[in-house]
Amino acid sequence: MEISQFTDIDCLKEKVLGIRQSYIEDMVNRLCSFESKMLDKKFHVYWASSENNLTDMILNLLPEPFYNRFCFDVPQIPAAFLKTNAIKNIPIIDIENGNQNANFLLTKADFAVVETGTVVLLDKKSKGCFNKIPNIFIILDINKLVNKMSDLETILYVKSYYQSERFLPTDVRLIENPYRQVRTNKLQLDDKEYELTDTNISIFLYDNGISKIMENNVLRNCLYCIDCGMCAKVCPVFAYSKEYTPIELVKSNCCSNTGNKVREKTLLCGNCDQVCPVQIPFSTLLIKEIENNLHVNSSAASGVAKTFSKRKKLNKMNGSFRRFFFLKKLFGKNKMIYNYFKEQKGTFFNLTWLQNNKKNE
Ligand code: SF4
Structure with missing residues (x-):
């Protein structure tokens, strides 16, 4: 053709x-x-x-x-x-x-x-x-x-x-x-x-790690990637940390050892969901990954995962103590990323993603 x-x-x-x-x-x-x-x-x-x-x-x-x-x-x-x-x-x-x-x-x-x-x-x-x-x-x-x-x-x-x-x-x-x-x-x-x-x-x-990902019906989607690089381009965390692109983060627990620290490496803004040509559902996969690790992590992890599910509210909390606390928990150890997001006055989370996933919010 x-x-x-x-x-x-x-x-x-x-x-x-x-x-x-x-x-x-x-x-x-x-x-x-x-x-x-x-x-x-x-x-x-x-x-x-x-x-x-x-x-x-x-x-x-x-x-x-x-x-x-x-x-x-x-x-x-x-x-x-x-x-x-x-x-x-x-x-x-x-x-x-x-x-x-x-x-x-x-x-x-x-x-x-x-x-x-x-x-x-x-x-x-x-x-x-x-x-x-x-x-x-x-x-x-x-x-x-x-x-x-x-x-x-x-x-x-x-x-x-x-x-x-x-x-x-x-x-x-x-x-x-x-x-x-x-x-x-x-x-x-x-x-x-x-x-x-x-x-x-x-x-x-x-x-x-690819055959391990194959066994997981949900994660399997991320193997469709064609390496266009768009998810990396729109990721605010990657822009500052240069550590994991969204697709690398999704695959990380199977392909390398992130030490189950997915929650510290994403803001779940949803930008990557919007741009991926092969429709990889990043936010859904990352939330699942965070939830899967709750039982082995501290109650702080559980708090952060719950906070993610209240993203709509967090978007409205510019400069508030709660938003500050959320960032501290998430990126407190990484001063560069933490300071960057602290200065951002706009929304954290992508509203189109929120609209498409209303029932999960
Ligand atoms: S946007 Fe999708 S296809 Fe492009 S690199 Fe990221 S995961 Fe792969």
């Missing part, structure tokens, strides 16, 4: 939601077909359950003398790598400029296509280094696959619409082959200009 047929972003959003649902509901089968497709193409495929498991596997694959030839292009370098003193992180820019050589690049895929066995990288800083590094390790979250190439196209259009408000495809790199292509003779213009070398591209199918 041609994207140009669509004039309405809402229609595209519905389509994206359907695409994500159809993959997530049949995830196990789809992953197995993707793995066999990759093995047929002679990719190396590994399954990693957690961050520690992932780093152990990678370090076991590498000969130790090469630890000082590593290059990372991931949002966050896994802590275990940083603890391994021998690992030297060579800056991407130095490799691009030919000032240093790296033997290994660790990067993260944005999507993959089951039907064609294609790995998709978007806007990667390291794209200019791929032909200069002989071993590429690619992490692929197991919820980031789509069934067909046309599904990917639809998702990319919605993603770019949300990032730039225009239907422009993002900078896309499709990896179809496990070997890198190397220019052998600049003067040759025919097909033989390139040859395949024995370079390894290894794919790590990364669970990282």
Whole structure:
């Protein structure tokens, strides 16, 4: 289907939601077909359950003398790598400029296509280094696959619409082959200009709590995420703390260890509910998370969760003692966030969300 047929972003959003649902509901089968497709193409495929498991596997694959030839292009370098003193992180820019050589690049895929066995990288800083590094390790979250190439196209259009408000495809790199292509003779213009070398591209199918989320019928919604980044953009707490984006916070108890401190990391303003193209019900999920933890937390936690359910009243309490007390309990330990919200005179909570959820208020 041609994207140009669509004039309405809402229609595209519905389509994206359907695409994500159809993959997530049949995830196990789809992953197995993707793995066999990759093995047929002679990719190396590994399954990693957690961050520690992932780093152990990678370090076991590498000969130790090469630890000082590593290059990372991931949002966050896994802590275990940083603890391994021998690992030297060579800056991407130095490799691009030919000032240093790296033997290994660790990067993260944005999507993959089951039907064609294609790995998709978007806007990667390291794209200019791929032909200069002989071993590429690619992490692929197991919820980031789509069934067909046309599904990917639809998702990319919605993603770019949300990032730039225009239907422009993002900078896309499709990896179809496990070997890198190397220019052998600049003067040759025919097909033989390139040859395949024995370079390894290894794919790590990364669970990282996703199968645990799958077991929870309510939380499962958050696996539809297409990483458009809108929820992070509108989150007032993330703007100040830079700690957890709304989607990271929702997944945090399953994917990492927030220590059940969800209530200290959200104001439940509802902004993220309004913008998410795949309709992830953030406020509902976060309130559930807070309620689930009440039995293990102190009575203060219970007080805060109850206060959340009285958001409408709190909106009217500008400058009042009660509002001050609420902030103190929630963000008292984080002076920066606490002071920021103390100075805000407007409403805390998104009224559209409140209207849609009247019966719960
Ligand atoms: S969860 Fe956030 S990043 Fe993911 S699709 Fe929704 S708004 Fe975009």
